Amino acid sequence: MNDHSSPRWVHWLNTLQLTVAGILILAPTVWMVLSSFKPSFEVTAYPPTLFFQPTFENYVTLWQTTPFLSYAVNSFVVTIGSTLLGLAFGIPAAFAVSWSRITWPAVLTLAARMAPGTLFLLPWYIMFREVGLIGSYTALILSHAVITMPIVIWVLLPFFDNIPRSVFEAAQMDGCSVTRILWRIALPLVGSGVAVASILAFVFSWNFFLFSLILSNSDTKTLIAAAFNFVGEGSTQWGSLMAAATLIALPPLALAILVQRWLVAGLTLGAVKG
Amino acid sequence: MTPGSTNSQGRQLAALSAPAVLFTVAMIAFPVVYTIWLGFHAFSSTGEASFAGGANYAALVADGEFWNGLYVTFALYALSMVLQLVAGIYLAMLLFHSKRLSGLLRSLLISPFMMPPVVAGMMWLVILDPSLGAANYILVSLGLPASEWLASPTWVIPTIALIDTWQWAPYVALIVLGGLQSLPPSVYEAAQIDGASPFRIFRRITLPLLLPTIVTAAVLRSVDLLRFFDIIYITTQGGPGNASNTLNIYGFRVGFEFFNIGYASALMITLSAIVLAAVLVLNRLRNAVAW
Structure with missing residues (x-):
């Protein structure tokens, strides 16, 4: 309803409100990034300063006083591992659900995404301790795959649904097995869906806090779990705290912006066609 | 196609979803059953389990901290939900009446909710610091009283609701915008011809x-x-005192800080039942308003 009939001032009023909303959305993030580049004596200055001599001091401090790099490596191992596992389980499942219209496997995995994580964290802790996997990448990747797999399935479902049935039927006439149709015919047709699913799975696995808080140890701690320690130690070290926050937010934000156009439909798990 | 091949097709499809189903059963279904079992047991200091019947659930009813958690959970839920629905619908209307959604604007809108909630928490912790934070500086500059924000037992719930609203109102807005764009334009035209005011058309x-x-x-x-x-x-972490101690936070602390496994399990089962009930009720509501 881009009504051209409405007077000019209505248009300006609308733009003004949108600008204010945009500033409210952006300002906290800008403040975080600005603070990370402030000299340490100026981060906690009151009144807060908006103009200052930017410095990498906080990033250097973070690098020197914490094993930031190894936390980052842990985060990438767990996130990429769980994304790949989610794709390996999720792609065939989404294809089978789309083809057979038997939806309960998809609904079952969704239930896992809806339940509070603390519900299975306690048994996981006991089970992983039993087999000596507490603090292992294996435990972290398995637990994070519980987040990634339903994302992959539900993002890919509409993509598979959009492939005309006649394509599959023709392939079947030629004697292709269902599995072969998936890998040779269907998967190449849903490439963009796989890209969106992978990125969303990556973002949510990267951002996930609760499981690594309990299942990691000092060697396998992810950035998000380490952030909790930074807050505890950093009550006066706002500069390096904000440097850490900026670096941790960077990978998911960069990836999300890359696929922003297709993101919203994926995020609603197919509930709304965006 | 012969019936035999349909059969083998069904088997092949089942085989394709089997890994996902088995993984979910191993990682979710079995642990949930285990948690239910744990909730009916008490544990000695050496970790030995003994059947306790409904003792953990009886303790829950008598536990003031549980009722506080229930209150905090629902207060935070109601306040956050109202704030982000109102802000989200308002934002969606603004976006709908402006030009096409540009990539830059969409990137701006998704940035809060694609950022880790942990980072959002760190960032707002600094902004809302009662003595040195930017938020209080702005309030005082405008002649308004400063707030203790997260450090105040009275304001901690509204403050957390505000942080969550900052993060998720743009998400609600994008969903609602999708809904607005799929409405048939003819309904507006008819109303405009009838001379209805914009506010009336909206309501x-x-x-x-x-x-x-x-x-x-x-x-x-x-x-x-x-x-x-x-x-x-x-x-x-649930404070100050227990003013933001939701059921989820409380259950987590009972389990992993106080290692009271049986009681923590009873708490988590109760919370999960509440989530399940809420989803069922809201799904009913969704069917009722469908058109």
């Missing part, structure tokens, strides 16, 4: 037609809000 036509979309957004947010964890754990 009588747009809002009722949008209800299914709004309820969908509410369902998606409910699941996250009832098990609210990250931002609270990073900012207040």
Whole structure:
């Protein structure tokens, strides 16, 4: 309803409100990034300063006083591992659900995404301790795959649904097995869906806090779990705290912006066609 | 196609979803059953389990901290939900009446909710610091009283609700915008010809037609809000005192800080039942307003 009939001032009023909303959305993030580049004596200055001599001091401090790099490596191992596992389980499942219209496997995995994580964290802790996997990448990747797999399935479902049935039927006439149709015919047709699913799975696995808080140890701690320690130690070290926050937010934000156009439909798990 | 090949097709399809189903059963179904079992047991200091019947659940009813957690969970849920639905619908209307959604604007809108909630918590912790934070500086500059924000037992719930609203109102807005764009333009034209005011059109036509979309957004947010964890754990860990101690935070602490496994399990089962009930009720509501 881009009504051209409405007077000019209505248009300006609308733009003004949108600008204010945009500033409210952006300002906290800008403040975080600005603070990370402030000299340490100026981060906690009151009144807060908006103009200052930017410095990498906080990033250097973070690098020197914490094993930031190894936390980052842990985060990438767990996130990429769980994304790949989610794709390996999720792609065939989404294809089978789309083809057979038997939806309960998809609904079952969704239930896992809806339940509070603390519900299975306690048994996981006991089970992983039993087999000596507490603090292992294996435990972290398995637990994070519980987040990634339903994302992959539900993002890919509409993509598979959009492939005309006649394509599959023709392939079947030629004697292709269902599995072969998936890998040779269907998967190449849903490439963009796989890209969106992978990125969303990556973002949510990267951002996930609760499981690594309990299942990691000092060697396998992810950035998000380490952030909790930074807050505890950093009550006066706002500069390096904000440097850490900026670096941790960077990978998911960069990836999300890359696929922003297709993101919203994926995020609603197919509930709304965006 | 012969019936035999249909059969083998069914088997092949089942084989394709088997890994996902087995993984879910191993990682979710079995642990949930295990948690239910744990909830009916008491554990000695050496970790030996003994059947306790409903003792953990009886303790729950008598536990003031549980009732506080229930109150905090629902207060935070209701306040956050109302704030982000109102802000989200308002934002969606603004976006709908402006030009096409540009990539830059969309990137701006998704940036809050694609950022880790833990980072959002860290960032707001600094902004809302009672003595040195930018938020109080702005309030005082405008001649308004400063707030203790997360450090105040009275204001901690509204403050956390505000942080969550900052993060998720743009998400609600994008969902509602999708709903607005799918409405048939003819309904507006008819109303405009009848001379209805814009506000009346919004209340009588747009809002009722949008209800299914709004309820969908509410369902998606409910699941996250009832098990609210990250931002609270990073900012207040349930405090000050127990003022932001939601059921999820309380259950987590009972389990992993006090290692009271049986009682923590009873708490988590209760919270999960609440989440399940909320989703069922809201799904009913969604069917009721569907058109």
